[in-house]
Amino acid sequence: MTLTLLPAIDVRNGKAVRLRRGESGTETDYGTPLDAAAQWADQGATWIHLVDLDAAFDTGDNRDIVTQIVRNFGDRVHIEVSGGIRNTAALEGMLEAGASRVSIGTAAMEQPEWTASMLAQYAERVAIGLDVKGHTVASHGWVKDAGNLFDALDFFNNAGCTRYVVTDVARDGMLSGPNLELLAEVARHTDARVTASGGIATLEDLEHLKELVPLGVDAAILGKSLYSGAFTLREALEVSR
Numbered sequence: 001m002t003l004t005l006l007p008a009i010d011v012r013n014g015k016a017v018r019l020r021r022g023e024s025g026t027e028t029d030y031g032t033p034l035d036a037a038a039q040w041a042d043q044g045a046t047w048i049h050l051v052d053l054d055a056a057f058d059t060g061d062n063r064d065i066v067t068q069i070v071r072n073f074g075d076r077v078h079i080e081v082s083g084g085i086r087n088t089a090a091l092e093g094m095l096e097a098g099a100s101r102v103s104i105g106t107a108a109m110e111q112p113e114w115t116a117s118m119l120a121q122y123a124e125r126v127a128i129g130l131d132v133k134g135h136t137v138a139s140h141g142w143v144k145d146a147g148n149l150f151d152a153l154d155f156f157n158n159a160g161c162t163r164y165v166v167t168d169v170a171r172d173g174m175l176s177g178p179n180l181e182l183l184a185e186v187a188r189h190t191d192a193r194v195t196a197s198g199g200i201a202t203l204e205d206l207e208h209l210k211e212l213v214p215l216g217v218d219a220a221i222l223g224k225s226l227y228s229g230a231f232t233l234r235e236a237l238e239v240s241r
Helices: 033-042 063-073 088-097 106-110 112-125 149-158 179-190 204-212 233-240
Strands: 003-010 017-018 047-052 078-082 100-102 126-133 134-139 146-149 163-168 193-197 217-222
Touching: 003 033, 003 204, 003 233, 017 033, 017 134, 033 047, 033 063, 047 063, 047 134, 063 078, 078 126, 088 100, 088 112, 100 106, 100 112, 106 112, 106 149, 112 126, 112 149, 134 149, 146 149, 163 179, 179 193, 179 204, 179 217, 204 217, 204 233
Parallel strands: 003 047, 003 217, 047 078, 078 100, 100 126, 126 163, 163 193, 193 217
Antiparallel strands: 003 017, 126 134, 134 146
C-alpha cells in the first residue's frame, strides 16, 4: 500500500507562501516557487500540488510559473494545479502549460454542468476539490457555504469524477492532524480516488492515512508540515511506501 505524496507550493505574487486556514493576508514567504519545486524534486517527489493563489483571489495567474516548473522538472514530477480554475480557458491554459492535472474547486459547486463537461472531456486530468466544514462544502476561499458534501459527491460521481481532493478547512495549515473520519466517509461514498489535504503534522499521521488506502484514499498533500520542518519529504516518502 503506497500513499502518493504531493508537496504543496502555494504561489502568490511570484513567491511560494503558506496561508493559515486559506485566509488572504496570512501569508508566510518561503522563497521562489522554482526553488521550492527543485527542493521537492531533489528529495524524490513524483507529484507537486501547486495552488495559484493569485488566480484564486482574482489578482492574476501563475501560468508562467507552471510552465517554468514543468520545463525544469517535468521529467521527474507531475504538476497538479488548483486555484482559480473557473472557466475553460483557465483550465486548458494550465493543461497547455504542462500541468498533468487540474483541480476545480469553487466553480465545481457554482457551475456543476460546466464542470461535468470538463470531466467528460478531460477525464482523469480533472479533479474535484472539496473544501469541507463538517458536511458542508465551502467555496470562495472558504467563506461561503456551497451545499451538502454528499449531494456534491453524488452529482460528480455520476459525472464521472475519478479523483477528489478533500480538505478539512478547519485543519488546513494548522498542523492539527488530518480528519480521518471525513476522509473515510468520502471514500466510502465514491469509487473515485481521494487525495487528503489539510492538517498533516507528523509521520504518524501518514501512517494513519496509509490505513485508508484500501478505501481509496491513495494520496496526500503536504504543506505546512514540510515548510515548518516537522519532517522532511524524504522521511515522509519512506513512511508512505
